[in-house]
Amino acid sequence: MKFIHIADLHLGVKPDRDKPWAKERENDNWQAFEDVINRAKEDQVQLLLIAGDLFHRQPLMRELKEVNYQLSRIPQVQVVLIAGNHDHLTPTSSFRTFEWGENVHFLREEQIKYVELEGLETRVYGLSYWHKEIPKSLYRNLQIEDHDYCNILLAHGGDDKHIPFRNSDFEGTEFDYVAFGHIHKPMEIIKDKVVMAGALQPIDCNDIGEHGYFEGEIVDHVCHVKFIPLYYCEYVPLSLKVSPEITQGALQDFVKERIHKTPPYQKFKITLSGFCDWEAPVDAERLRGMERVVQVIDQCRADYDFEKLKLQYGQQILGRYIQELETMPQDEVTKKALYYGVEALLAE
Ligand SMILES: [Mn+2]
Numbered sequence: 001m002k003f004i005h006i007a008d009l010h011l012g013v014k015p016d017r018d019k020p021w022a023k024e025r026e027n028d029n030w031q032a033f034e035d036v037i038n039r040a041k042e043d044q045v046q047l048l049l050i051a052g053d054l055f056h057r058q059p060l061m062r063e064l065k066e067v068n069y070q071l072s073r074i075p076q077v078q079v080v081l082i083a084g085n086h087d088h089l090t091p092t093s094s095f096r097t098f099e100w101g102e103n104v105h106f107l108r109e110e111q112i113k114y115v116e117l118e119g120l121e122t123r124v125y126g127l128s129y130w131h132k133e134i135p136k137s138l139y140r141n142l143q144i145e146d147h148d149y150c151n152i153l154l155a156h157g158g159d160d161k162h163i164p165f166r167n168s169d170f171e172g173t174e175f176d177y178v179a180f181g182h183i184h185k186p187m188e189i190i191k192d193k194v195v196m197a198g199a200l201q202p203i204d205c206n207d208i209g210e211h212g213y214f215e216g217e218i219v220d221h222v223c224h225v226k227f228i229p230l231y232y233c234e235y236v237p238l239s240l241k242v243s244p245e246i247t248q249g250a251l252q253d254f255v256k257e258r259i260h261k262t263p264p265y266q267k268f269k270i271t272l273s274g275f276c277d278w279e280a281p282v283d284a285e286r287l288r289g290m291e292r293v294v295q296v297i298d299q300c301r302a303d304y305d306f307e308k309l310k311l312q313y314g315q316q317i318l319g320r321y322i323q324e325l326e327t328m329p330q331d332e333v334t335k336k337a338l339y340y341g342v343e344a345l346l347a348e
Contacts, residue, residue, distance in 0.1 A: 001120055001150060004040050005214040005225070007181025007197035009033055010086065011063060015204050015233075016267075016294060028201045028232035030066075034201070035230060037070050037215060040077050043215065046120055048077050049211055050218070051181030051197055052084025052156030053130070059087060064098045068190045072101045079104045080124040084156040084181060088129035092315060107154065116149075125175075126154035132160040140165065144174045146333035150218055153178045158196065172196045177216070177223045186211065192223050205235045205294045231265045235294060241274040244303040246281055252290065259292050267294040278302030304342055318345045 011033070015025040040048055048071075055063060071079050081104070083089050089096040089108060100106055105115040107126040114125040123146070127138065129248025132181055134157065146153050153175045157163030167189055170178060178194040184207045201211050211234070216225035238258070241249065259268060271294060274281050284298040306322055313319035325338045 001047060001219075002043060002045040002217050003047035003162075003177075004043075004045050004266055005049045005051065005179045005195060005197050005216065006033075006036055006200050007156070007179075008053045008084070008184055008199040008203065009050075009201075010053055010056040010199065010203045011067070012059065013056035013203055015202070015212060019294065021267075025233060032200045032230045032232055033060060033067075034070060037073055039215075040074050045077060045215070047117065047122065047124075048074070048079045049124070049152070049154055049179040050079065051179050052082050053086040053181060054081060054084075055087035056203075057086060058090065058093050059095050061094050061098075064094060068098075068101055068104065071104050075101070075103050077103060078120065080107065080115060080117075080126070080154055081105070081256055082107050082126045082154050082156060083130075085129050085132055085134075085162050088132055090130075112138065114145075114151075120150070121148075122150040122152065122329035124152045124154050129156065134163050135161050135296035136163065137165055137169070138163050140169050142175075147174065150221065151174050152176060155179065156181045158183045158184065167194075176218050176221050177225075184211075185209065186214070186227055188225070192216075192225055193224055194345070201230060201232050202235055205267065208235045208237055208269065210234060231263070234248050236262070236266045236268050238268045238270045240270060240272050242272055242276050242282060244275055244277040246276075248280075248286065251282060252287065255287065255290060255293070259290075264292075267292050269295045269297070271297045271299060273299045274301075275303040276300040278304050299320075301339075302343065304339070306338065306342070309342065318342065321345060 009029050011029055014020050087095060107113060108128045110127060110130045112125055112127050114123040116123050139155055153180060158165060170190055180196045183196050184199040184203060187196045189196055195214055197214055199207055199211050200213060210229040212227060212229035214225045215228055217225055272282060282300055284296045287293060287296045310319050310322045321341050325334055328334045
């Protein structure tokens with residue numbers, strides 16, 4: 001049986017709101033979802049697993065209808081889904097009562113239940129979030145009813161507030177496959193067996209690296225999966241070490257050139273470190289405004305000229321502070337005290 005496993009689409013999310021490409025980003029997850037549907041059709045997969053947080057918040061009726069429409073394009077594929085913490089089922093949510101197409105199975109109970117998929121000899125176990133948080137380890141020691149079936153667990157969680165688990169909870173698991181969602185980074189927790197799909201596309205710029213989905217096949221209780229990346233957006237960290245000699249223009253040209261060499265779907269998170277000229281520090285704001293720069297974290301330290309400052313501030317507190325520290329043993333502690341003290345006094 002061939003299957004596709006996706007999670008954390010967060011449909012309805014608006015990433016990079018203050019950036020010129022915000023509108024595009026809003027569409028990325030919908031586009032990626034359509035790609036998955038097309039791929040399911042082309043590869044004739046029999047099962048599509050959606051491991052929670054399909055929506056970023058309570059879905060609107062038109063969003064539910066759109067998803068249902070997309071799923072109706074693959075009537076021969078059985079689809080199983082659960083609600084995660086972001087789209088958890090509230091008493092009034094339309095998600096709870098929505099009527100899905102025939103090929104869609106929603107495990108909407110708060111307790112673990114399974115759905116049996118006709119013609120596939122497969123049972124998919126899972127539960128939906130009814131609350132924003134579930135701090136209990138509900139996936140530990142689950143019992144499988146009938147081992148003759150192909151048994152799959154569809155799950156969502158992995159941090160302290162969202163059904164925590166340890167990797168060891170799944171060592172020797174009787175499930176043929178465990179399809180996880182929630183943590184946005186894709187990873188095989190146990191190779192070919194317990195898999196965190198990761199967000200289909202990054203949700204914000206903290207979701208660095210590749211994103212996509214897992215495609216797999218289970219034959220006689222043995223599973224193999226492979227990761228398929230999708231390239232609508234990828235956030236890439238870029239560390240730059242500056243020195244006092246580098247000018248703003250040179251730095252910007254370097255960044256521009258560097259970004260130019262990369263594929264257009266990549267957006268950059270820049271971290272500045274090193275020492276900059278204290279009289280003309282790096283203008284991080286101007287870097288922030290550059291094309292395809294999503295974030296700039298400025299960790300530059302000012303390269304103070306203490307002799308010059310001492311003369312300039314003579315009898316003022318700053319000048320006296322530097323003189324005072326010069327009389328102390330010149331060890332690391334004094335150096336740090338000098339640096340932080342000057343930084344604080346200059347900021348006043
Ligand atoms: Mn989640």
